[in-house]
Each structure stands twice: as structure tokens, then as C-alpha cells.
Amino acid sequence: MGRTRTYEWDDPAATAAAAARVSGIEFLRELQARRLPGAPLSATLDFSLDEVEPGRAVFSLTPGEEHYNPIGSVHGGVYATLLDSAAGCAVHSTLPQGVAYTSLDLTVKFLRRITVDTGTVRAIGRVVNSGRRTALAEATLVDANDRLLAHATSSCMLFPVPPSRI
Known part of the structure; x- marks a missing residue:
């Protein structure tokens, strides 16, 4: 049943540990090429990093029933996870070795049911502005016809990686 x-x-x-030893773009390219294992969450939800370049990251997911909420569509948390990943990795792609980030906030607008x-x-993230301490990124979630499904903005805090982790 x-x-x-x-x-x-x-x-x-x-x-x-590998993330602390190289620049953000180098790290993400290693993930994309599968020379480094992906995040456990990407296995849980079955999504992948498809494209990365400085200031931009693209993830994809093929929705399945395992992503559903009780009313028969993809749960908003799945949308948010994809958008947060795309925005955060867009920021990460711009960071030099020894600098890390964490999301400060994520504002999501759900526009269409999945x-x-x-x-x-596809969740497409791009950096809007980057400073010494914070970065602002946005991400869009689109279908195969580039129809907008959701939009998000994210503020990220930038900080040095403790020397013991490098």
C-alpha cells in the first residue's frame, strides 16, 4: 500500500573541510563535477547543482510524490530549499579561500503550484550585491518553459573561516 x-x-x-581549502568557485565546480560528495540534503530531496559560474548557480529537481504536502502539490519547504541553495551558492561562488557565508534571511514568494x-x-541564483560583510542574492524557480514559479531574496553574512579549519 x-x-x-x-x-x-x-x-x-x-x-x-574541502570548502575551507579552496575558493568558493573551485569548491562548487568540484561539487558539480562530483569529485566531492554533495550535501546530504541534496540526496534527501534528490536535487543537483547543474551550473556554476562567478555570481551564479543553478540547481534542478524533478518533482516526485515524495516532495508533496498533504494537499497534493510540492511542499513550500522544497521550493525554499532550492531557492536558498541557489542564492547561497551564487554568493559562495564569489568568495575567496578562507571566507565563508551563512544565510541571514530568505524571503520567498510562491507564484505557481508544482x-x-x-x-x-530549475532554481537560478545570482548575486545582486556583495560587500565585505554581507551579500544580497536573488533566486528564481522556473519550469522547462521558463515560467516563473517562485522568487526569493537572501541576505548572507560573510565571515573568515577560523584558521583551525583551513
Whole structure:
């Protein structure tokens, strides 16, 4: 009667350690090329980093029933996760070695419903402004026809990685 899904992930400590040793763009390119294991959350939701360049990151997800809320469409938390990942990684792609970030906020506007019939969706993040201590990014969630499904803005705090982690 029920449905099941299994998945695996790698130890996130190794990936986190690698992030401190290289620039943000180098780190993300290693993730994209699968030379580093992805985040456990990407395995949980089954989404991937498809494109990365300085100031821009693109993730994709093909929605399945496992992403649904109780009323039969993709849960808003899945939208938010994709948008937060795209915006945050766009910021990360601009950081030099020894600098990290964390999201300070995420504001999401849900514009359209997503179901399995929507097909693959893409979250496209880009840096709007970057300073010494904070960065502002935005992300859009679109379908295969580039129809806007959701929009988000994110403020990120930038900080030096403690020397013990480099």
C-alpha cells in the first residue's frame, strides 16, 4: 500500500573541510563535477547543482510524490530549499579561500503550484550585491518553459573561516 524510497549520502565533514581549502568557485565546480560528495540534503530531496559560474548557480529537481504536502502539490519547504541553495551558492561562488557565508534571511514568494506534471524545475541564483560583510542574492524557480514559479531574496553574512579549519 505504501511507497518507499531509499538513498545514500557521504560523510558531510569531508566536504565541509574541502570548502575551507579552496575558493568558493573551485569548491562548487568540484561539487558539480562530483569529485566531492554533495550535501546530504541534496540526496534527501534528490536535487543537483547543474551550473556554476562567478555570481551564479543553478540547481534542478524533478518533482516526485515524495516532495508533496498533504494537499497534493510540492511542499513550500522544497521550493525554499532550492531557492536558498541557489542564492547561497551564487554568493559562495564569489568568495575567496578562507571566507565563508551563512544565510541571514530568505524571503520567498510562491507564484505557481508544482506537481509531478510540472516536470523538472530549475532554481537560478545570482548575486545582486556583495560587500565585505554581507551579500544580497536573488533566486528564481522556473519550469522547462521558463515560467516563473517562485522568487526569493537572501541576505548572507560573510565571515573568515577560523584558521583551525583551513
